[in-house]
Amino acid sequence: MQKNTPSRNTIRLTRRGRLALIAAGAVVAGTAVAVPLLTLEGGTHRATAPATLVIPEGWRAAQVYDAVDRALHLAPGTTRRSLPQAGLKLPEDAGGNPEGYLFPATYPLDGRTTPRSLLSAMVDTANRRFGGAPVAAGARRTALNVYQAVTVASIVQAEAGSKDEMGKVARVVFNRLAKGMPLQMDSTLNYALNRSTLRTSEKDTRLDSPYNSYRRMGLPPTPIDNPGEEAMRAALDPPAGDWLYFVTVKPGDTRFTADLAEHERNVAEFNRNQRSGGPTAK
Numbered sequence: 001m002q003k004n005t006p007s008r009n010t011i012r013l014t015r016r017g018r019l020a021l022i023a024a025g026a027v028v029a030g031t032a033v034a035v036p037l038l039t040l041e042g043g044t045h046r047a048t049a050p051a052t053l054v055i056p057e058g059w060r061a062a063q064v065y066d067a068v069d070r071a072l073h074l075a076p077g078t079t080r081r082s083l084p085q086a087g088l089k090l091p092e093d094a095g096g097n098p099e100g101y102l103f104p105a106t107y108p109l110d111g112r113t114t115p116r117s118l119l120s121a122m123v124d125t126a127n128r129r130f131g132g133a134p135v136a137a138g139a140r141r142t143a144l145n146v147y148q149a150v151t152v153a154s155i156v157q158a159e160a161g162s163k164d165e166m167g168k169v170a171r172v173v174f175n176r177l178a179k180g181m182p183l184q185m186d187s188t189l190n191y192a193l194n195r196s197t198l199r200t201s202e203k204d205t206r207l208d209s210p211y212n213s214y215r216r217m218g219l220p221p222t223p224i225d226n227p228g229e230e231a232m233r234a235a236l237d238p239p240a241g242d243w244l245y246f247v248t249v250k251p252g253d254t255r256f257t258a259d260l261a262e263h264e265r266n267v268a269e270f271n272r273n274q275r276s277g278g279p280t281a282k
Helices: 061-071 115-130 133-141 146-159 163-178 186-192 229-236 260-276
Strands: 011-013 019-021 051-054 106-109 245-250 253-257
Touching (some): 061 115, 115 229, 133 146, 133 229, 146 163, 146 229, 163 229, 163 245, 245 260, 253 260
Antiparallel strands (some): 051 106, 245 253
16 A cells, blocks of 8 residues: 555555545556446536546455445445345346445546445446357357356456466366366355455365355355456356366465375375465465
8 A cells, every 4th residue: 555645536445345545546456447427317417527436356245335425425235225226227136135246446436426336337337348149159158147147257256366377277277077076265255254264274164155165066056246357257168177186385386287196295285384374375
């Protein structure tokens, strides 16, 4: 975070959900995709530059709701309570749950912006990004519908440590599905438990939840976060490979393998790093 006095024209929420102000010209984390100025019903725009809200790739819907409440200076829970009246244009498979379709981007704000207009802009942006013929064709190539492809992309977004790893993570998902193996992804458990951690216990893996991919076969019932375009591309066109396992032993060192014994050695190294306080993945 910059040390100089920030401009108050730009609002950014960090990945940990802390509200921070940054200079208007600074480079921000997350996808800096410009979307139209948000208003309730037409009208003219204010002459001054509006504030903006940055939604990073991989945020969960709950984080987005909290961010909107803070950005619009609303009481906690206001945005979540607005969902039934928001009229969001979600896929039928979503069952009214916008998880996966609150597209990560930079959203302008002004005095007339409401939770409803902001959430609608996010969903409309996702529909434009995910609703084209190339996305539908890519989903069919992987024997999925578009909503399922977004679900895979959300897992990729949560599990991959870098863009370079996204394709391999997606391939692991498809390889395990093809072999009838449970996905066994910690990210889905973290979603069920509303947390983010590297430490998954044996007790955690016995959780009775449709998001427990250690016990339940197939994909979780919904996306587990809001993925960006890179993760979606990985889900639609993963590279060829036989990988079934992966673990990030330390930052920048994620190891993919089809051999269980090799994977167990990699996991043992990860656990040693954890115990020793050495470098581990974040």
